[in-house]
Amino acid sequence: MIQARNRLADQLLAIAALMVVWWVISFIVSNPLLPSPVDVLSSINTELNENRLISNVLATLQRVAISFTFAMLLGGTLGILMGAVPRINRFFDPFLIILLNIPALVIIILLYIWFGLVEVAAVAAVIINKLPNVAVTIREGGRLFDSKLNEMANLYKFSFSQKIAHLWWPQIFPYFMVATRGGLALIWKIVLVVELLGRSDGVGFQLHLAFQMFDVSTILAYSLVFISIVQVIEWCILQPLDHKAQRWQRVQRV
Amino acid sequence: MYKFVINKLKFAEKVVLKDIQVELDKGETLCILGPSGCGKTTLLNVMAGINQTSDFSGSGWQGQPPDIAYLFQEPRLLPWRTVLQNLCLIEPNTKKVFELLHKVGLDQYADYYPAALSLGMERRVALVRCLLLSPEIVLMDEALASLDESTAAEMRKLIKQLICDHPGKSLIYVTHDKRDAQELADQIMILNSH
Numbered sequence: 001m002i003q004a005r006n007r008l009a010d011q012l013l014a015i016a017a018l019m020v021v022w023w024v025i026s027f028i029v030s031n032p033l034l035p036s037p038v039d040v041l042s043s044i045n046t047e048l049n050e051n052r053l054i055s056n057v058l059a060t061l062q063r064v065a066i067s068f069t070f071a072m073l074l075g076g077t078l079g080i081l082m083g084a085v086p087r088i089n090r091f092f093d094p095f096l097i098i099l100l101n102i103p104a105l106v107i108i109i110l111l112y113i114w115f116g117l118v119e120v121a122a123v124a125a126v127i128i129n130k131l132p133n134v135a136v137t138i139r140e141g142g143r144l145f146d147s148k149l150n151e152m153a154n155l156y157k158f159s160f161s162q163k164i165a166h167l168w169w170p171q172i173f174p175y176f177m178v179a180t181r182g183g184l185a186l187i188w189k190i191v192l193v194v195e196l197l198g199r200s201d202g203v204g205f206q207l208h209l210a211f212q213m214f215d216v217s218t219i220l221a222y223s224l225v226f227i228s229i230v231q232v233i234e235w236c237i238l239q240p241l242d243h244k245a246q247r248w249q250r251v252q253r254v
Numbered sequence: 255m256y257k258f259v260i261n262k263l264k265f266a267e268k269v270v271l272k273d274i275q276v277e278l279d280k281g282e283t284l285c286i287l288g289p290s291g292c293g294k295t296t297l298l299n300v301m302a303g304i305n306q307t308s309d310f311s312g313s314g315w316q317g318q319p320p321d322i323a324y325l326f327q328e329p330r331l332l333p334w335r336t337v338l339q340n341l342c343l344i345e346p347n348t349k350k351v352f353e354l355l356h357k358v359g360l361d362q363y364a365d366y367y368p369a370a371l372s373l374g375m376e377r378r379v380a381l382v383r384c385l386l387l388s389p390e391i392v393l394m395d396e397a398l399a400s401l402d403e404s405t406a407a408e409m410r411k412l413i414k415q416l417i418c419d420h421p422g423k424s425l426i427y428v429t430h431d432k433r434d435a436q437e438l439a440d441q442i443m444i445l446n447s448h
Contacts, residue, residue, distance in 0.1 A: 151304045152330040155322070156344055156387060166343060170334040248334045251370040254363070 008235070035217040043221035052206065057225060060202040063191045067126035068183055074127070075134025076179070080172065082135065083142015092135075099132040104190050108197060117198040126190045133186065134179045141175030173245050181238060184230060255279055256320055256391060256424060258301055260312040263293075270296050274312075276426070276443065280390075283417060283425040285435035288445030294428040297445070298324070298393045301426070320424075323389035327396045329376035331368040337379050338364040345386040354382045357419075358412060374405035378412065385416065391424045398434060410437060 019037050026036040035043075047053035082089040108125040115121035145168065153167050195204025203222045210218040256278055263271040270293045278284045288294050299305035301315075302324045331340050337360065341351045355361040358378040368376055377397060384392050397413065398406040414437070417425060427438055435442050 148326070148328065148330055149332065152324075152326065155302055155304060155324055156383070158343065162343055166332060166335060166339075170332070245334075248367040248369060251367045253372065254366070254370055254375075 033214070033216050035220065039217045040220045040224060043215075043217040044225060047206075047218065047221060053222075053225065056201055056203055056206050056222070057229070059199075060188070060191055060195065060204065060226065061229070063123055063126065063194070063202065064184075064188050067123050067130065067191065068187050070123075070127045071130035071134055071183060071187065072176075072179065075131040076138050076176065078131070079135040079138025079175075079179075080142045080168075083139040084145070089139070096132045096135055099128065100136070104129045104193065108190075108194055112198045119199075122191075122194045122199055125194055126187055129190050130183055130187050134183060137179040137182070138172065138175050141172040145171055170245070177238065177242050177245075181234070184233065188226060188230060257316040258314060259316065260297070260300065260310065260314075262311045263296065263300060264309040265296070271300075274445075276301070278424050278426070278441070280424055281421050282440045283427060283438055285439035285442045286426065286428045286445060287432065287435045287442055288430065289447055290430060292445045292447040294430075294445055295327070295395050298395050298426065298428055302393055320390035321387070323384035323387040323392050325377070325380055325384050325392065325394040325397050327399060329368070329373075329380040331376060331379060331383075333368050336365050336367055337371070340368070340379065341383055341386060344383055351382070351386065354385055355379075357416075358382055372405075374401050374409060377401070377409060381412070381416070385420065389423065391426060394425065394427045396429055397427070398429070398431065410434065413438060 023037050026034045026039075044053065078092065082092055104125075107128050108122075111121040111125045111128075115124075149167060153163055158167065191202070192204035192207060195202035196208045197204075199205055203226055206222050207219055210216075210222070256276075258274075258276040260271050260274040262269060262273075274297065276284065276286075276297075286294050286297065296305060300310060302322050303319070304324075331337075332343075335343070337355070338348070338351065341355070342348060345351055352361055352364065355364060358381060360375060360378055360382075363371060363375065368379070371379070381397075394413070398409055401409060413425075413427075417423070417438070425438070427434070429435055
């Protein structure tokens with residue numbers, strides 16, 4: 001508990017230091033192209049008052065949530081199968097390499113051209129971009145399943161659901177967390193590009209409008225809000241989950 | 255009477271076991287004695303049906319294969335589950351689990367993770383897991399290996415006591431230590447290296 005508090009205090013200190021450096025530089029430069037933290041907070045307030053901030057952030061969050069869920073489900077399943085069954089790995093490996101090497105922008109543009117500027121194309125583009133990363137990460141976990149524990153589970157007649165919950169999931173969990181963290185960070189960035197290119201709402205769309213006006217303050221305002229949301233997800237959901245799942249590794253021998 | 259027969263068992267083209275016949279009665283303890291690398295663990299694995307990679311000829315268990323529990327050399331407890339959770343996966347009745355944990359002196363450690371226990375304690379938990387399965391035959395692979403003298407003596411005593419408490423269960427005990435064989439066995443089988 002004390003360690004967690006110290007970690008949070010250190011992180012808040014780092015953020016405060018960044019704010020101070022930013023404020024000092026913006027004060028020295030004194031140019032609207034580098035607004036101060038106060039200007040950015042003021043822009044957040046304006047966007048809030050004009051009812052643009054919440055609706056656009058919610059639209060983006062919804063796309064992130066849907067894309068993340070599908071990318072984790074499909075990529076995770078594919079990754080586990082590829083890790084566990086060499087033949088499936090050999091078959092899908094070339095597809096993964098191709099998908100990993102196609103620029104995100106190319107997938108987004110192609111889907112918009114083929115299916116039009118519609119929501120399904122936008123979300124599908126994000127899923128296709130993220131899926132190979134998830135599959136590759138989870139595949140490594142699937143490859144490292146402990147065969148001796150598998151033998152034990154078979155001999156002691158574990159049911160299939162017991163194997164999933166008590167044998168396989170705990171082994172895949174660290175890889176799942178890596179994929180989740182990487183996934184969130186990557187997905188919301190791709191969602192912004194998707195919105196910028198072909199949607200009429202969301203943070204990406206607002207950034208596009210602000211870019212046309214060289215309104216750096218609004219650009220930073222939306223970025224700051226979204227980064228804060230992702231950070232809150234990390235602090236309130238991912239870190240406690242990780243901490244709980246890894247507690248068996250922190251025990252001391254009697 | 256249980257009977258297990260291997261004519262030949264090859265692993266990576268090398269003959270590991272040849273002309274093996276294991277016979278033991280209900281409630282009997284058979285010690286398989288032999289030097290390291292002579293195929294003792296392989297024989298137990300084949301008996302337990304977990305050696306899938308070897309080329310095996312022979313009738314195996316004659317008749318219906320018996321219910322088997324296996325005390326592996328490494329305890330093979332799930333490290334992310336507590337002692338109680340590990341055991342409740344085999345037997346959901348916690349009262350029965352605690353009874354056996356009490357017998358091996360570990361009822362105070364039910365909420366501990368395996369990483370917090372010594373090797374001797376982990377082996378005792380694994381022994382409880384074997385018994386919870388209510389097997390007809392318990393296979394034990396070097397159950398006293400890597401334990402210090404006093405822990406090994408304590409574990410040997412415990413195994414003897416559990417044999418007395420469960421008279422119907424047969425035990426096949428693999429070791430390279432003659433003293434274990436002399437103290438525990440009703441019959442001794444010696445395996446030689448090729």
